[in-house]
Amino acid sequence: xxxxxxxAAFCGSLRKASFNRLSLNAFIERVxxxxxxxxxxxxxxxxxxxxxxxxGFPDKIQAAQKTMLAADGLVLVSxxxxxxxxxxxKNAIDWLSRMTPQPFAAKPxxxxxxxxxxxxxxxxxxxxxxxxxxxxxxxxxxxxVMIGQAQNRFTDGKLTDEATSKMLTDLGAALALAVRQxxxxxxxx
Numbered sequence: 001x002x003x004x005x006x007x008a009a010f011c012g013s014l015r016k017a018s019f020n021r022l023s024l025n026a027f028i029e030r031v032x033x034x035x036x037x038x039x040x041x042x043x044x045x046x047x048x049x050x051x052x053x054x055x056g057f058p059d060k061i062q063a064a065q066k067t068m069l070a071a072d073g074l075v076l077v078s079x080x081x082x083x084x085x086x087x088x089x090k091n092a093i094d095w096l097s098r099m100t101p102q103p104f105a106a107k108p109x110x111x112x113x114x115x116x117x118x119x120x121x122x123x124x125x126x127x128x129x130x131x132x133x134x135x136x137x138x139x140x141x142x143x144x145v146m147i148g149q150a151q152n153r154f155t156d157g158k159l160t161d162e163a164t165s166k167m168l169t170d171l172g173a174a175l176a177l178a179v180r181q182x183x184x185x186x187x188x189x
Contacts, residue, residue, distance in 0.1 A: 002034060002180065003034075003180075003183070004034050004035070005034060005035045005036070005072045005073065005179050005180075006035075006036055006070060006071045006072050007031070007035060007036065007037045007038070007071055007072065007073050007074065007075055007175070007179075008037075008038050008039075008040055008064075008067050008068045008070075008071035008074055009024060009027075009028070009037050009038070009039045009040065009074070009075035009076075009077070010039070010040050010042060010074075010075070010076050010077065010089060010092060011024045011039065011042075011077045012042075012076070012077060012078035012079060012085060012088055012089030012092075012113075013077070013078070013079045013086060013088075014043040014088060017157060018079065019079075019114035019115070019116070019147070019150035019151070019154065020077045020078065020079050020113055020114050021077075022114070022150075022154050022157055022158075023077060023112065023113070023114045023147055023150070023159070023168070024039070024075070024077045026158075026159035026164075026165065026168055027077075027110075027112070027168045027171065027172060030165065030168050030169040030172050031172040031176070032172055032173055034176075035172065035176050037075065038067055038071070040064045040092075042064070042088055042089070042091070042092040043088060044060070045058065045061060045088075045091060045092060045095060046058060047091055048091055048094040048095050048098075053095075053098060061095045061096065061099070062099075064092070064096060065096060065099045065103050068103035068107070069101065071107070072107075072108075072179040072182075072183070073107055073108040073109065073110070073176075073178065073179045073182075074104070074107050074108070074109045074110070074137070075109070075175070076089065076109060076111050076128060077111075077112055077113055077114075078111075078113045078124050078125070078128060079113055079114070079115060079121060079124070080115050080117075080119075080122075080123055080124035081124070083123045083124070083127075084123070084124055084127050085124045085127055085128050086124075089128075090131075093131060093135070097135055102135065104132060104135040104136065104137040105135065105136040105137065106136060106137075106138060106182070107137055107138060108140065108178035108182055109132060109137045109138060109139045109175075110139075110140055110145075110171050110172070110174070110175040111125050111128055111129070111139055111140070111145075112125070112145035112146070112147065112168070112171060113125060113145075113146065113147065114147035114148075114150035114153075115147070115148060115150060116149060116150055116151050117149070118148045118149065119146060119148055120146030120147045120148030120149075120150070121146050121147070122146045125144070125146065138178065138182070140171070140174055140175060140178055142174065143167055143170050143171055143174060145167045145168060145171050147164055147167075
């Protein structure tokens with residue numbers, strides 16, 4: 001049996017029954033055996049402010065960094081607001097990117113999102129990829145999971161669409177593989 005994999009996940013939507021939160025829950029239900037996912041709640045973090053940072057990082061942000069550093073990979077889920085990622089997710093990234101060690105660096109990262117529109121967060125995910133390049137993150141290229149028309153894919157809070165279920169299952173498997181490959185490469189060094 002292979003070594004366990006720990007993932008840390010962020011949901012960029014604050015509403016408890018949002019399609020993005022439901023999608024994250026569906027992803028967690030479909031990760032391969034031996035993979036665990038710890039979610040990091042970011043909704044009550046203060047807006048990034050260098051004056052606050054100068055006094056020390058807030059406890060919740062330090063705890064998130066610790067969780068991320070202990071994780072083998074990351075999962076970022078974001079709605080698309082005005083063609084971009086959610087403000088709450090961007091705020092979390094801004095805080096965490098200023099920490100040492102920087103917790104996005106060299107981590108395999110799965111991205112996905114859900115929306116009621118046809119494109120299913122495509123533009124937000126591309127924006128998020130640009131940010132992760134600067135942070136030296138390793139976002140997976142495939143499969144791309146952009147859950148469009150999300151209102152038709154869930155019933156009573158549960159994912160009922162088979163195609164979306166397969167995409168989330170495949171994404172979890174791809175992230176687990178990327179983590180194993182990163183661990184193997186690190187062991188060779």
